[in-house]
Amino acid sequence: MTVTKFSKQRESIKEYLIHTKEHPTADMVYLNIRQKFPNISLGTVYRNLNFLEEQGEIVRLKDGIGSDRFDGNLEPHYHFVCRKCKKFCDLEMNSLEHINTLAAANFHGRIEGHTTLFYGLCEECFEDERKK
Amino acid sequence: MTVTKFSKQRESIKEYLIHTKEHPTADMVYLNIRQKFPNISLGTVYRNLNFLEEQGEIVRLKDGIGSDRFDGNLEPHYHFVCRKCKKFCDLEMNSLEHINTLAAANFHGRIEGHTTLFYGLCEECFEDERKK
């Protein structure tokens, strides 16, 4: 069993993810942390994002388009991506735990969870659409 | 408006996707079609998969791990991926249309749909787990 040693880069990444609400990609994390650690390597960012995810300290999200996104908010919640401007944001809604039961009904293994991403038009793009 | 011309490569890809149940990746499609067209290019496979998806003749699926997968089954249905052996398969369950309404409740844009992927242990991996 290997010991985890402290690193200020990792602390900084964790800190950033806990406070931001922008669901950054690895590259966005890199650009942000570079303000404080101009020499940080993109590899270091990726390694730490993977590490923190394994430790359950952050969550990895898929936006279904490009890069993975990361979230320091561990409260289970759902996300939305705009099909037009690609904006990615939280949704205020209750848990959908019950759909696991629906999925398990005719399934012979074990359903442990699900990932769901909602899509459509964000408020701004929806307005733009109406104006036309 | 450009005219779509017939191509036997494209017909073969469509044919394959309609009949298989293995939710193949682009590379799996490539390997399969090569049996019939040994000179087909991987670029041709990708171009046609994108084209057929645009035409709504096939569906693109994300398994959340590696490559995209493709399905010739246009009936809306849900999928499952095993976290251990990575097997990807269909689930027999009803539509979850109602969760769009739940998501839209406190949202100010327009929810048009959702993508959901269930995960857990497939039948085989679940059995293996119990034996230990």
Added chain:
DNA sequence: CTTGACAATAGTAATGATTACTATTATAAT
């Protein structure tokens, strides 16, 4: 049945996201 326009292809180069590698630096226990 030719011919000609141009869609589609094969083959290869390029891109973007991510991971792997390696020599150096930082951490923390003794």
Added chain:
DNA sequence: ATTATAATAGTAATCATTACTATTGTCAAG
């Protein structure tokens, strides 16, 4: 202070996918 080794910076490599280009295939018109 010394030392073992985890973590880093910087760079190379990988993987999935897209872009590019010269050649071939399709098909409508003469």
